[in-house]
Each structure stands twice: as C-alpha cells, then as structure tokens.
Amino acid sequence: DVKVTQSSRYLVKRTGEKVFLECVQDMDHENMFWYRQDPGLGLRLIYFSYDVKMKEKGDIPEGYSVSREKKERFSLILESASTNQTSMYLCASTSWGGDKDEAFFGQGTRLTVV
Amino acid sequence: AQKITQTQPGMFVQEKEAVTLDCTYDTSDQSYGLFWYKQPSSGEMIFLIYQGSYDEQNATEGRYSLNFQKARKSANLVISASQLGDSAMYFCAVTGGFKTIFGAGTRLFVKA
Numbered sequence: 001d002v003k004v005t006q007s008s009r010y011l012v013k014r015t016g017e018k019v020f021l022e023c024v025q026d027m028d029h030e031n032m033f034w035y036r037q038d039p040g041l042g043l044r045l046i047y048f049s050y051d052v053k054m055k056e057k058g059d060i061p062e063g064y065s066v067s068r069e070k071k072e073r074f075s076l077i078l079e080s081a082s083t084n085q086t087s088m089y090l091c092a093s094t095s096w097g098g099d100k101d102e103a104f105f106g107q108g109t110r111l112t113v114v
Numbered sequence: 115a116q117k118i119t120q121t122q123p124g125m126f127v128q129e130k131e132a133v134t135l136d137c138t139y140d141t142s143d144q145s146y147g148l149f150w151y152k153q154p155s156s157g158e159m160i161f162l163i164y165q166g167s168y169d170e171q172n173a174t175e176g177r178y179s180l181n182f183q184k185a186r187k188s189a190n191l192v193i194s195a196s197q198l199g200d201s202a203m204y205f206c207a208v209t210g211g212f213k214t215i216f217g218a219g220t221r222l223f224v225k226a
Contacts, residue, residue, distance in 0.1 A: 041218065042120075042217055042218035043216035045214075056213075092214065102161075105161075108158065
C-alpha cells in the first residue's frame with residue numbers, strides 16, 4: 001500500500017533545464033517535505049509546507065522553489081538545474097500532534113544533472 | 115531550532131548480537147517526536163520506530179527499541195538479535211510539528 005509517491009525514480013537533465021519533481025500522498029497529511037540526500041551529509045531540508053499554498057524554507061532552499069496547490073501534492077522545482085544539484089531527492093509527509101503521529105517517505109528520485 | 119547528532123558514521127556488529135545506534139537531539143519545542151528510519155541500498159526510507167516526548171515508556175517495535183533519555187536529550191536505537199538484512203543506513207529525526215530534521219546517519223554493517 002503505497003502512501004507517498006514520487007513521480008520519477010531516476011532523472012537525467014541538462015544544465016539550465018527547469019526540472020519538476022512531483023510528490024503525492026494519500027494519507028491526508030498536513031505537512032510535506034522535500035529533502036536532498038548526499039553522502040556524508042545525511043538528509044538536508046530544502047522546503048516544507050504545513051498547509052495548502054503555504055511553504056517555508058528549510059536549510060538549503062537556494063536554487064529551488066516549491067508549489068502546493070492541493071493538499072496531497074507537493075512539487076519541487078529546480079528553476080535552472082546545475083550540476084551541484086545532482087543528488088537523491090526524498091519527499092516525506094507527516095501528521096503529528098493530532099490523532100496519529102506518523103511520517104512516511106516516497107521512494108526517492110535520483111537526479112543527475114549533466 | 116532543532117538539531118540532530120549521530121556521532122557514529124559506521125558501526126559493525128556480529129550477526130545475532132545486539133547493537134545500539136546513538137542519537138542526541140536539541141530542540142526548543144516543549145512537545146516533540148523522535149523517529150528512526152532504515153535506508154537499505156535500494157534507497158527507500160523505511161519507518162522503524164517512533165517516540166513522543168510525552169511518552170514515559172520507551173517505544174518498542176519487534177526487534178527495535180528506543181532508549182529514550184529525555185533529560186540527556188538522547189534517543190538511541192537498540193536492535194536486538196541483528197540479522198544480515200539489518201545492514202543499512204539508519205537515520206534519527208526529530209519533529210516539533212511542522213519541521214522534521216534528520217541526522218547525518220549511521221551505516222550499520224552486520225557480519226556473518
């Protein structure tokens with residue numbers, strides 16, 4: 001039973017391209033997150049959203065933007081892809097502090113920018 | 115602000131033995147949650163265990179238990195009876211509601 005789905009498992013894009021990474025969750029969670037994972041650096045938070053049309057910068061937002069037009073969908077946008085954005089991107093959705101505390105991840109998108 | 119520290123970049127354990135993965139955290143939230151995830155080589159993040167800051171008892175899930183010491187801001191993961199399939203990266207995370215922050219991870223190697 002898939003809970004968080006990322007649109008692509010692997011992507012290869014050229015420098016300067018605009019890249020969209022999509023994430024969809026089916027658990028009616030309020031909070032959604034985008035992380036990037038690099039060797040030795042763990043997971044670093046790029047952006048997160050706690051409600052529709054709401055977004056907050058994480059620790060490394062430069063070069064990225066996000067969109068949350070619907071509760072179930074959170075998109076990460078690379079306006080002009082660069083080689084230093086080659087990474088594994090992970091989307092997560094969470095519910096915390098209410099009836100249930102849980103957090104689930106998508107399967108990850110490995111992006112290569114050439 | 116929240117911060118997670120996992121001081122062990124790599125750990126070795128003999129199959130069938132227990133292992134403890136360290137995690138310390140810092141948060142200004144009065145109420146918060148702690149998560150542990152496993153990431154095998156396939157890259158997916160697998161939820162293992164959760165501890166709420168208001169929970170007095172340590173969380174347990176099968177072979178996983180969380181040694182929660184609130185005063186020391188410590189949330190170590192204990193894996194009992196290690197199996198070869200436990201070889202993976204393990205991440206600790208803290209959430210204060212809106213924001214969830216992860217540590218750098220610990221790579222666990224289980225030896226046969």
